Amino acid sequence: MSEEDYLVASKNAVHAIIYDENNNYLFQLRDDKRNIFYPLHWGVFGGGIESNETEQNCLRREINEELSISIEEKELSYFTKFTFDLSFKKLNKIFVSYFEYKINKEMIKNIKLNEGIKYKFLQASDFLNMSKLVPLDAFAIWLHSTKNEKFI
Numbered sequence: 833m834s835e836e837d838y839l840v841a842s843k844n845a846v847h848a849i850i851y852d853e854n855n856n857y858l859f860q861l862r863d864d865k866r867n868i869f870y871p872l873h874w875g876v877f878g879g880g881i882e883s884n885e886t887e888q889n890c891l892r893r894e895i896n897e898e899l900s901i902s903i904e905e906k907e908l909s910y911f912t913k914f915t916f917d918l919s920f921k922k923l924n925k926i927f928v929s930y931f932e933y934k935i936n937k938e939m940i941k942n943i944k945l946n947e948g949i950k951y952k953f954l955q956a957s958d959f960l961n962m963s964k965l966v967p968l969d970a971f972a973i974w975l976h977s978t979k980n981e982k983f984i
Contacts, residue, residue, distance in 0.1 A: 846887045847878030847969065848895060849911055849932045849976050852940065857956055857973060860898070860948035862966070872949075874959065875966030876930075876973070887929050895933075899951075900944035908933055911976060914968060930972045 850858040857876075864871050879894040881887060888905040896902055908931040915927045945951050956977030960970060 843880035844927050844929075845878060845880050846891045846894070846929045846931065847876045847972070848891055848908075849876060849930055849972060850895075850935050851932070852935055852937075852953060855955070855977075856953035857959060857977075858935065858951060858953055859959055860945075860951045862948055864949070870966045873964045873966045874962055875969035877948075888931070891931055898945070898947040900946060901935075901939050901942055903933060903939075912972065914972075928968060930976075932976065 852858075859874050860877055862868060862871055862873050862875060877895060877898050878891060879898075881890040885893070886905075888908050891908060892903055892905060911930040911932045913927050913929040915925060917925050919925070940953075943951070956973050959965070960974060
C-alpha cells in the first residue's frame with residue numbers, strides 16, 4: 833500500500849443511502865482505480881470526511897461532487913455507524929456513517945455522474961443479489977431495507 837492509500841484508509845467516512853418514492857436505491861459502479869476501496873464494485877455514494885467538516889457537510893459535498901446535485905443538511909437523516917479498529921495495520925480506529933436521503937423526481941433528472949462508471953436505481957433485493965458489491969454498503973442496505981422487520 834502506498835502512503836496515499838494509507839491516508840484514504842485511515843479517514844472517517846460518510847455514505848448516503850439514497851432512495852426514491854418507490855424505495856429504489858441509488859447505486860454506483862465504482863471506478864477502476866487502485867487507490868480506492870473495492871474498485872469495480874457496486875455501492876453507495878459518499879467519501880472521506882475532511883478535518884474541517886461535519887458528517888452532514890461532508891455528505892453534501894460528496895453528493896454534489898459525485899452527482900452534481902445539491903441537498904440540504906436538514907434533509908439527511910442519520911441511519912447507522914460502523915466503527916473499525918485498524919490497529920493491526922498500524923492505523924487508527926475509523927468509522928463509516930450512513931445517512932438516508934429520499935430523492936425526488938426533479939433531482940433525479942438533474943443527476944450528472946462525475947465519479948464512478950455508471951449509476952442505477954434498484955430494489956434492495958436486486959442489489960443484494962448482484963455480484964461484486966461493496967460489503968459494508970451491502971450490509972447497510974440490507975439493514976435499511978429490513979428496518980421495519982423484527983430480528984429473531
